[in-house]
Amino acid sequence: MVLSVNSVANGLEIASYPATITITNLFTGAVLTRNIVLSVQGDVGCSAVLVFEGSENDGGIAELAASDDTYYSFFNDSATLSASVVCFGYFPIRNPSRFTFAVEASIERAGLGVSVSMYNYQAQRFEVIGGGTASTVDSTTTSTVSVNPGRYINQTSRQVAAMLTWRPINDEAPSQDGWLHKIDYVNWHVVP
Secondary structure, eight states: OOOOOOGGGGGOOSEEEEEEEEEEOTTTOOEEEEEEEEEEOEEEEOSEEEEEESEEEEOOGGGGSSSSSOOEEEEOOTTTOOEEEEEEEEOSSSOOSEEEEEEEEEESSSOEEEEEEEEETTTTEEEEEEEEEOOSSOEEEEEEEOSSGGGGSOTTTOEEEEEEEEEESSSOOOOTTOOEEEEEEEEEEEEO
């Protein structure tokens, strides 16, 4: 016996949909039941963005919606030489089994490291979940959270917050205009 879903499933929200299948043998009258779960995954985009450290240059939320070489850009802070941006989103569920955060970004000059942090609503602080050396060409950094992902989701509003932070990894001073940072795409992929 093969079970498949029809096109109505394409319109379902991100969630788990439990059901019971009952199979009756028409010859013997035997009944067999099986519990099944349809797990609908999906993507959540950035609904707000805030430059936490540095200064905004150009673009907005619309530039973060697709990998299309239109950018949200900003400069580093001239005193700390760092730049931090917080992207906010809203999950349709409070306790997914896991989620992956992806950001496509670049910097105008080499010599920076990038870290990816998620706000832990239980501990009330940002926690680093990924990062590496920042690239001068568009590159995607992905970080997956599969252990207690609910801690990164506000259980009342379902808000999530990801912070991207760039810091110098060399002892170079910034150029007169500072370091320009560009984000092309931000996305959370949610698995119920």
